[in-house]
Amino acid sequence: RATGRDEELRREEFGLQAAQVLEGNWRGASTVPSLALYPHQWSWDSAFIAIGLRHLSPRRAQCELETLLDAQWADGRVPHIVFNPAVPLGAYFPSPDFWRSSTAGRAAGAPDGVETSGIVQPPVHALAAWLVHESDPELSRRRGFLERVQPRLAAWHNYLTGCRDFGGAGLAAVVHPWESGMDNSPCWDEPLDHVEPAPAGSFRRADLECGEGADRPTDLDYGRYVRLAAQYRDGGYRDAGREHAFAVEDPGFNALLALSEHALAEIAAELGQDPAPHRARARRLTGALVQRLWDEDTGMFLCRDVRTGRPVREMSVTGLLPLVLPGLPGRIAGALVHTMSGPHFGLGTATDLVPSYDLHGPAFDACRYWRGPAWFNVNWLLERGLRQHGATVRADALEQALLAAADASGFAEYVDPRTGQARGATGFSWTAAVVVDLLA
Numbered sequence: 001r002a003t004g005r006d007e008e009l010r011r012e013e014f015g016l017q018a019a020q021v022l023e024g025n026w027r028g029a030s031t032v033p034s035l036a037l038y039p040h041q042w043s044w045d046s047a048f049i050a051i052g053l054r055h056l057s058p059r060r061a062q063c064e065l066e067t068l069l070d071a072q073w074a075d076g077r078v079p080h081i082v083f084n085p086a087v088p089l090g091a092y093f094p095s096p097d098f099w100r101s102s103t104a105g106r107a108a109g110a111p112d113g114v115e116t117s118g119i120v121q122p123p124v125h126a127l128a129a130w131l132v133h134e135s136d137p138e139l140s141r142r143r144g145f146l147e148r149v150q151p152r153l154a155a156w157h158n159y160l161t162g163c164r165d166f167g168g169a170g171l172a173a174v175v176h177p178w179e180s181g182m183d184n185s186p187c188w189d190e191p192l193d194h195v196e197p198a199p200a201g202s203f204r205r206a207d208l209e210c211g212e213g214a215d216r217p218t219d220l221d222y223g224r225y226v227r228l229a230a231q232y233r234d235g236g237y238r239d240a241g242r243e244h245a246f247a248v249e250d251p252g253f254n255a256l257l258a259l260s261e262h263a264l265a266e267i268a269a270e271l272g273q274d275p276a277p278h279r280a281r282a283r284r285l286t287g288a289l290v291q292r293l294w295d296e297d298t299g300m301f302l303c304r305d306v307r308t309g310r311p312v313r314e315m316s317v318t319g320l321l322p323l324v325l326p327g328l329p330g331r332i333a334g335a336l337v338h339t340m341s342g343p344h345f346g347l348g349t350a351t352d353l354v355p356s357y358d359l360h361g362p363a364f365d366a367c368r369y370w371r372g373p374a375w376f377n378v379n380w381l382l383e384r385g386l387r388q389h390g391a392t393v394r395a396d397a398l399e400q401a402l403l404a405a406a407d408a409s410g411f412a413e414y415v416d417p418r419t420g421q422a423r424g425a426t427g428f429s430w431t432a433a434v435v436v437d438l439l440a
């Protein structure tokens, strides 16, 4: 039938456009999130990018992850940015001369040959490595892909569970809002409140030269980001034996760690090793999440400020992300689906994509980055979560909405959750990558 055929051609064309975005952002050994705004390699971006790239070139997807892991520090941390030395210093702030990884990070084992940041991002990498392997197991085995990445991924997780368990409950804490990936989430407003911002004029925001000011974090946010990062750097990027001005247990970050532990179990089994320790750790993390961060009143997980010991009473999408976990108790999974579809996130009523923050929250802003807009990587995770817990009809609807929004917005970085209008950059890599994955 003509309409069916038209639809098929349209999908094919759309898939080609997504592939072109990834091709255009490929830099020879890794992919930039966006050409102008983020001209280096970002950690969790690369994981999502590899998940898409595996359908286009499994070899390139492996390379994407291995380039990132080549910049791993000896203490196991995987830096959130790997800098491209060919890019002028002024193109992105903070640049390598701010982080000074190879000198300030020496004691923590920063690599010599490459400049990186000294903080981390959500650990989606083992999941990505496993999915990349599955896309072409024969190539993966021939190249010894899993043998090479597995020890690095294990060291990465050991760093998070060992060096970052400040609260002692078995959860990893983030020491900077950038580490959560959700930079200016309203969840960080309260924990950041006491942080004295770096003086205006002591740094220059490159993001405002290519991004719309109203879509980006504020100058006050940036002042605090700079202060915290400089303090961490000046303490040699040490985690132990010092008081961190910002330390938060983030449910999304920890859920992705647990999900990636499940992937490490698959990887161990494939390599003929015992998967049980990884499964046990995934269970422990899931248990700790439920015990420590679940909030009955809101029907979702909340962040917890390690310094004060108090939950942060803001409803951010990070608190829905544990839905990706296979081992989540059914009652909790059900409550998360309910919350997602209720007035605060409006899925299926006020919105087609899950917003990053409570539609009725005091800090809601439909344009400003992680304070309301809907993000494609996060919605891809939630779609998997819905499917995982048997909410197939909702998962199908979210999948269609995600594809439609990416198409209509020119593969935007994020969109206004009520109108789908593009915000931030367009031609954004992880948006294209999740489209490629969903179309496959």
Ligand code: 2M8
Binding pocket: 033, 038, 042, 043, 044, 045, 080, 178, 180, 181, 182, 183, 207
């Ligand atoms: C955004 O974060 C960077 C800092 O890491 C920035 O604003 O300059 C966030 O959306 C983050 O989640 C993302 O990984 C990064 C690159 O896409 O951009």
